[in-house]
Amino acid sequence: MIRMGQIIGVKPEEIEEYKRLHAEVWPGVLEKIRDCGIRNYTIFLREPENLLFAYMEYHGDDWDADQAKMAADPETQRWWEINKPKQAPLDTRAEGDWWSPLEEVFHVD
Known part of the structure; x- marks a missing residue:
């Protein structure tokens, strides 16, 4: 694991809609997340x-294969089309990144 x-x-004017959408994520999108x-x-x-x-x-x-499978899913593509315009990627992100990855520096179970 x-x-x-x-x-x-996230664009300030889109926060409420983003929260509303994520309170009711489409079942097919949730299934694809688990499937991947x-x-x-x-x-x-x-x-x-x-x-x-x-x-x-x-x-x-x-x-990489699981991410390609997710990206090929038509319902996930539609979900991203709705949500990506609400997001504001960081100026400091690496080329090719949308969300910026974070380094794990501590974990305890």
Whole structure:
């Protein structure tokens, strides 16, 4: 299992709609997340900075293949089309990143 943290901005005028959408995530999107080995997936909001922090645990064997499978899913694509315009990627993100990955520096069970 691999723990992952990511951060991204969210446009202030989109926060309420983003929260509403994530209170009722489409069943097909949730199924694809599970199908791709992701568990314990949580998104937190930090206001007034308008930052989203995502935490997830990956239980699969091939992250790249599972991410490609998720990206190929039509329902997930529609979900992303609705939600991506609400997000504001960090200026400091690496090329090719949307959410910026975070380094794990401490963990205790």
